[in-house]
Amino acid sequence: MKNWEDAEREIRSYAQRWKIERFHFVLKNGCKIEEKQSRSYECLKLLTLLYSVIALQILNLTYLGRLCPDLLAELFFEDWEWKVLYCAARKTKILPSEHYCIQEVIYDLASLGGRKGAPSDGIPGVKSLWEGMLKLYTLLEYREFLV
Numbered sequence: 499m500k501n502w503e504d505a506e507r508e509i510r511s512y513a514q515r516w517k518i519e520r521f522h523f524v525l526k527n528g529c530k531i532e533e534k535q536s537r538s539y540e541c542l543k544l545l546t547l548l549y550s551v552i553a554l555q556i557l558n559l560t561y562l563g564r565l566c567p568d569l570l571a572e573l574f575f576e577d578w579e580w581k582v583l584y585c586a587a588r589k590t591k592i593l594p595s596e597h598y599c600i601q602e603v604i605y606d607l608a609s610l611g612g613r614k615g616a617p618s619d620g621i622p623g624v625k626s627l628w629e630g631m632l633k634l635y636t637l638l639e640y641r642e643f644l645v
Contacts, residue, residue, distance in 0.1 A: 524553040528628035538569050560624050567601035610634055
């Protein structure tokens with residue numbers, strides 16, 4: 499490196515590596531893309547595209563929840579989706595009287611995903627979020643049969 503600008507550029511690009519690693523972590527472990535290898539190339543290509551979008555949504559939810567915790571849930575979920583999430587995670591039929599923000603969404607998804615919520619747990623990560631989203635969308639599928 500010749501100067502401080504070069505060093506700063508290298509540090510900024512290396513800092514992005516973590517996001518790429520988390521993306522692949524969600525794609526491999528959350529979406530289980532490697533288990534789909536027995537399919538045709540065209541099918542695998544479409545699945546990879548679909549699962550990449552899902553992985554990016556989980557990462558966006560995770561990082562925006564940390565950067566902008568007061569964003570409204572309506573920006574990420576349909577009205578009926580966040581209402582089911584709220585009620586299922588909190589085991590209630592009473593909807594919030596105030597705005598339901600993304601930070602609450604993250605903790606509720608993590609709760610559905612099996613996170614115990616001990617004070618030492620810290621902020622929920624992508625694993626508890628993808629597990630929570632799996633349960634949420636299973637609940638949403640069954641909701642259609644109940645209405």
